[in-house]
Amino acid sequence: MVSERGLEVLRAIVQDYVDTHEPVGSKAIVERHAFGVSAATIRNDMALLEDEELITAPHTSSGRVPTDKGYRVFVDHLAELRPLSSAQRAAIGSFLDGSSDLDDVLSRTVRALTQLTGQVAIVQYPSFARAHVTHVELVQLGGGRMLVIVVTDTGRVSQRLTFVRDEFDDSDLARIRAELGTLLVGRSVREGLLRIADRLSEASPAAAPHEAATDEIVRAVAEELEEFRQDRLVMAGSATLARRESDFRGSIYPLLEAIEEQVTILRLMGEMVTDSQGLSTSIGRENEPFGLAEASVVASDYDATGSRARVGLLGPTRMDYPTNLAAVRAVARYLTRMLEEDESSR
Template sequence: MVTERGLQVLRAIVQDYVDTHEPVGSKTIVERHAFGVSAATIRNDMALLEDEELIAAPHTSSGRVPTDKGYRVFVDHLAELRPLTPAQRTAISAFLDGPADLDDVLARTVRALTQLTGQVAIVQYPSFARASVTHVELVSLGSGRMLVIVVTDTGRVSQRIAVVGREFDDEAVARIRTRLSALVVGLSVKTAVARVAEMIAGPPVDARPGESDAVRTIAAVISEELDEFRQDRMLLAGTANLARRESDFRGSIYPLLEAIEEQVTLLRLMSEMVADEHGLATSIGRENEPFGLSEASVLASDYDATRARARVGVLGPTRMDYPQNLAAVRAVARYLTRMLEDDDAAH
């Protein structure tokens, strides 16, 4: 049974090891922390922590380092989120302020988070299966091509070029747009995809000669784009930080690089992590073994987009500054939520 002082010794070991990257001994704890007891007493506390598998000796040195279990106890019971500095909060707003579509906002989000934490930053796209299509726009580009723009009520904007094979005047483009708008605008993404599929599989579209094929071609493009809105996706930034901090990992970083490249594993892990009452979730070291990521820790926070919820977080070695990184993840998630809510209200 670990005493209250023993838990505080664990806190000191975690903090010092993260700061110095050196195993922590009893003498160092006495010198750096005001426990008011002798080094021998601290050694006894450390022995109990070792018995509970919360710390371990990496080699014959007298110092100890936290285990994955020790980091878990620290995060769950001992870590106090460190308030961000005014400079850090200014950095977040500098990255995220300004109108932009969702893709751009999320790209700026991961850049801000990796700059704040020095870790790999991850943001999930919200699943917009329940979003509604609000607008379809067509722009003739010449040479038988048309730019197809689809907007949803969540602020998601898709732009894709459709090859329609012939030129249409402005009136024809307007008629085609009206026909397609009647097909999908006001419907949920899921329903709109189904409506388009029914139209494509059905009899020829009732339209003027030459326009029917264009309607079907563009409708197929709209369906593909809307279907992508429903897919699980994520953005990452800061992968190079893994290479810079390779010495912080006990083993190879290649499984992490593979997970980053494939994304499916990270998406599943991010989705399955259980959040606390503050919307924060952590998965530490060997807790990630089913995902092949036992060398890493993942910290995440929920954020809200219109009609959807997703997560933003960081991936890095188990030896990380959990209070600082959790505070940064939470602050970025809250800022992102407010920004998306304000953008939705403006529309």
């Protein structure tokens, strides 16, 4: 069993290894930290930590580095979140203020996080299956191009360009808008999709003008609403992995592949367990089922008008957990507040 001082030694090893990227020895701990005991006593503590598989020696006669299990103990029991500085908080505000819609807000969020932390930043779109459609607009651009715009009560504005066979005059366009309004406005995304499916399954009147082109527009709206129901991620900072390649024992390609495909990271983030502060961490071998055994993910929940999602960071296991957890928590709180203010202003 590890003593209280032993756990403090573990804390020192984690902090020093993250700061220096060098294995940590007993002499360095005595010099850098006020334990008030000899290097020989610290070596005994380190031997116990090694027996518990919390630290390991990467080379013969070297210092020690934390194991994945050691990082887990550190995060669960020893890490103290470091409050962001006023400059860092101001940077978050300046990045996010003035965002025009949800897509813009989330894009700015990941850019702010990666600049703050130097890690890959991830933000999950909230699920909008229960959102309600407030407006559908059609803009004819010429050449058979039609811009379909869908707005929901969560503040999401989406646009899809579709190609139709006909050109519409103002009265025809007004008729289609009215039909879409009747089908969708005031209804949930889920209900709207069901009503569109019923509409497309009905036999079209033979004499109905522009019926085939109208069906194409309705299908485009359905495709847009279907995306509202799908989990999606916005990410930034993948180039930082190349600069941190030495932090990975093996190849970084599994991480790059996961970033490109998104599905793996979505599953991982969906299964992470949230603590009482709304924070979650998945470290090293805990990510082995997802093929990311050399990476860690830290995340915080945010609230998008009743629908919860996560904002997080992906990086090597040798990361500054206290600072990164504080950063995702601060950004998640700011994001929640922004979305709540936007909702109340409508």
